[in-house]
Amino acid sequence: MRLCFEGAAGEVTGSRSIIEYRIGQKDRRFAVDWGMFQGGRDAHQKNFEPSSEHADTLECVILTHAHIDHSGLLPRLCAQGFHGPIYCTLATLDLLKVLLADSAHIQAFERERAERRQAKNQWRGDLPQPLYSLDDVTQCLAQCRPIAYHQRTPILEGVSLEFVDAGHILGSATAVIDVVHDGRSAHQPTKRIVFSGDLGTRNRPLMNDPDRVHQADVLVLESTYGNRLHRSLQSTEDELVEIVSRTLKQGGNVIMPAFAVGRTQEIIAILLNLVRQKRLPFLSIFVDSPMATAASEVTDRHLSLLDAQTQALAAWAKAHPQAARVHFTKDVNESKALNQIKGGAIILSASGMCEAGRILHHLFWNCPREQSAIVITGFQAAGTRGRLLVDGAKTLRLLGAEVTVKASVHTLGGLSAHADQADLLWWCQGFAEPPEKVFITHGEDTASENLSSVLVSELGWARPIRPKRGESFPC
Ligand SMILES: [Zn+2]
CATH class of the missing domain: 3.60.15.10 (Ribonuclease Z/Hydroxyacylglutathione hydrolase-like)
Known part of the structure; x- marks a missing residue:
């Protein structure tokens, strides 16, 4: 052989x-x-x-x-x-x-x-x-x-x-x-x-x-x-609680570029679990990526393959619809409507490295607002917009315009x-x-x-x- x-x-x-x-x-x-x-x-x-x-x-x-x-x-x-x-x-x-x-x-x-x-x-x-x-x-x-x-x-x-x-x-x-x-x-x-x-x-x-x-x-x-060696999940959760609580309090949105398959579903689970533990208040989560929506549907169909905690969390979320709202945008009009939301939204969108897709619109509207937060959730290759944000860029080229970055930028290192x-x-x-x-x-x-x-x-x-x-x- x-x-x-x-x-x-x-x-x-x-x-x-x-x-x-x-x-x-x-x-x-x-x-x-x-x-x-x-x-x-x-x-x-x-x-x-x-x-x-x-x-x-x-x-x-x-x-x-x-x-x-x-x-x-x-x-x-x-x-x-x-x-x-x-x-x-x-x-x-x-x-x-x-x-x-x-x-x-x-x-x-x-x-x-x-x-x-x-x-x-x-x-x-x-x-x-x-x-x-x-x-x-x-x-x-x-x-x-x-x-x-x-x-x-x-x-x-x-x-x-x-x-x-x-x-x-x-x-x-x-x-x-x-x-x-x-x-x-x-x-x-x-x-x-x-x-x-x-x-x-x-x-x-x-x-x-x-x-x-x-x-x-x-x-x-x-x-x-x-x-x-990865950072512990505990420290990632602590950091997320701090960022989300502060941003919601000051009336901004939390924008999270995330890979559509795996990472998006993982972040939703982490956020829901933090609500369940009462470490975060009611959350309005929007998933704005057709591919992430499709991948989430596949995940729902195969719930039995997920770990026991996530299955229990899914059952809890179903029984407590008032605790958090997870909305998957259906079309471009719904996506555009998100641009009007000034505060209180958590928006998960692709692409994960901010190179294409609907995330560009959310960055365009939220980067100039100091009340909002951009949370990077995955690896950012050199030369991508995501990497520029991680490296502390003061401006970003988005949709043909040079946009000032006043929002706070955070990198969650513990997810892999x-x-x-x-x-x-x-x-x-x-x-x-x-x-x-x-x-x-x-x-x-x-x-x-x-x-x-x-x-x-x-x-x-x-x-x-x-x-x-x-x-x-x-x-
Ligand atoms: Zn792989």
């Missing part, structure tokens, strides 16, 4: 691995994740690399979760001739419908915008080429085969798969794959390969703690925050969908014996190197391998 790393090796995007094995004399291949590369200079080029060879030879794909850096090139693979099944959880499939369609829309929009500019002689060079169309997304979704957690399922001759909860986002899974030893028949003993997928944090709202796995021959482990070093170690301690081979992926060099060292020093594991893109290893 060989394990090939095609992405998320030495970086955090483009998750893609291929497993090759042999039944009798026949070589077989399947993949785990087929993600898009995002950010970085050569991401575009990597996304466009031909994958027709893979489309012809892969027999199935296992998808750990819906995030685009794990799923985003699947429609392209299908368009190039891959007809096999894509195994994922049902909640992942429901989120894929939202995320992949959005990805296709953005690509079509960028192409149309470039064509309009070209017509006015304002575009130089080649026009952006969409990676895939909405039709390709529809085809890809039709190839998805949902599997429930904790249900071992034969997926290929000599290969079976079980998903366990990775606690990262709704539907996210760790893939526990049993593969027959090379050259044997399908009923002979197997090797167990475990792909952690992205692992969540413990003791956080919404998601369950990640399930630990007790045995693996080969482990492929993510390392996004392998060199960091990724396990930190302590949680990664806790998860690895679930193995009764150290896995024979450990590969560390999905992390920048410093993060993967640091995690690798602590696995050796704290758990006594043999030094893990940190594969580079394109490398493959016998297993």
Whole structure:
């Protein structure tokens, strides 16, 4: 058996691995994740690399979760001739419908915008080429085969798969794959390969703690925050209580740019819980992002996958409608009406880095008001408006105008969908014996190197391998 790393090796995007094995004399291949590369200079080029060879030879794909850096090139693979099944959880499939369609829309929009500019002689060079169309997304979704957690399922001759909860986002899974030893028949003993997928944090709202796995021959482990420790949820809550109370008292609005999938639902849960604990008064929360609304609907449909506290909170909120109002704006007119609200509103909107979408309008109206507060809730990449706000910009370019920033700006540091070093170690301690081979992926060099060292020093594991893109290893 060989394990090939095609992405998320030495970086955090483009998750893609291929497993090759042999039944009798026949070589077989399947993949785990087929993600898009995002950010970085050569991401575009990597996304466009031909994958027709893979489309012809892969027999199935296992998808750990819906995030685009794990799923985003699947429609392209299908368009190039891959007809096999894509195994994922049902909640992942429901989120894929939202995320992949959005990805296709953005690509079509960028192409149309470039064509309009070209017509006015304002575009130089080649026009952006969409990676895939909405039709390709529809085809890809039709190839998805949902599997429930904790249900071992034969997926290929000599290969079976079980998903366990990775606690990262709704539907996210760790893939526990049993593969027959090379050259044997399908009923002979197997090797167990475990792909952690992205692992969540413990003791956080919404998601369950990640399930630990007790045995693996080969482990492929993510390392996004392998060199960091997160702040506690308690301090994040304290900070939020302080900001919201003060802003409401002085008659302003709280504007929260938030990622539509996961972060928005997490913040709603935190705010409702603070109301329930009587640490915050009645709240009027507006969710103003079509994608966040769609993702919240998917979350509601899969309430049973959330942790017990969040399920209890949802029941409490239903029984106490007077305690807080969560309103999802239905159209552009409702969104625009929010611009007239001078105080008392908490507005959650996308995009999370303030680069596009309805958040721009809310920043436009609230940045110049010293009574209002802007609360940044996630990572802000260099060069984005969100980063400028975090760095203390005094003015911001919004909707074609230079807007003064008089509102207070706060950064909530404690929210993360990724396990930190302590949680990664806790998860690895679930193995009764150290896995024979450990590969560390999905992390920048410093993060993967640091995690690798602590696995050796704290758990006594043999030094893990940190594969580079394109490398493959016998297993
Ligand atoms: Zn993820």
